[in-house]
Amino acid sequence: MSKGNKKNRPPVFVRRHFLVSLAQAMFALVVLFFGSVSLVFLLPRKNLTRQPRLVGILDEEELPGQGVKRIEFAGAAAAGRRPVNQRVFVVKKAARLFALSARCTHLGCLVEWSRHRQRFVCPCHGGMYDDEGLVVQGPPSGPLARIPIFIRDGRVYLEMDG
Numbered sequence: 001m002s003k004g005n006k007k008n009r010p011p012v013f014v015r016r017h018f019l020v021s022l023a024q025a026m027f028a029l030v031v032l033f034f035g036s037v038s039l040v041f042l043l044p045r046k047n048l049t050r051q052p053r054l055v056g057i058l059d060e061e062e063l064p065g066q067g068v069k070r071i072e073f074a075g076a077a078a079a080g081r082r083p084v085n086q087r088v089f090v091v092k093k094a095a096r097l098f099a100l101s102a103r104c105t106h107l108g109c110l111v112e113w114s115r116h117r118q119r120f121v122c123p124c125h126g127g128m129y130d131d132e133g134l135v136v137q138g139p140p141s142g143p144l145a146r147i148p149i150f151i152r153d154g155r156v157y158l159e160m161d162g
């Protein structure tokens with residue numbers, strides 16, 4: 001039996017060669033899998049440059065002379081989902097006009113305007129905001145979010161995210 005003759009090699013050599021090839025193939029598959037998963041996170045996303053969505057909410061003559069007006073409208077629908085109703089408050093104070101999100105900055109409940117108290121009141125944990133949306137009581141850590149608002153051609157618009 002000569003040393004270099006392949007036919008005479010013991011079967012353990014063939015099995016070892018097969019196992020090494022199998023391990024290399026599995027390693028290559030793992031690298032390919034994690035490489036492609038990493039690419040998903042590294043490639044730029046299209047929706048990172050989302051444009052604000054303009055929502056016409058009122059005609060100009062429907063604005064309150066002074067005070068707070070609650071507005072509800074259908075929000076943008078996420079893919080495969082129904083649109084969720086949005087609530088905002090349009091505030092006219094002296095000559096200023098601004099819009100506040102109704103979403104409480106504590107845990108996201110929807111606040112209501114209390115004309116009696118002249119406060120936005122959160123029904124969940126007693127949070128309270130003044131007519132500028134600033135916290136006056138309770139657990140909220142920040143003011144109600146301001147939403148850009150403008151009037152064009154007699155119509156009142158909000159600039160909503162996405």
Ligand code: FES
Binds near residue numbers: 106109124138
């Ligand atoms: S969610 Fe509004 S106070 Fe907690």
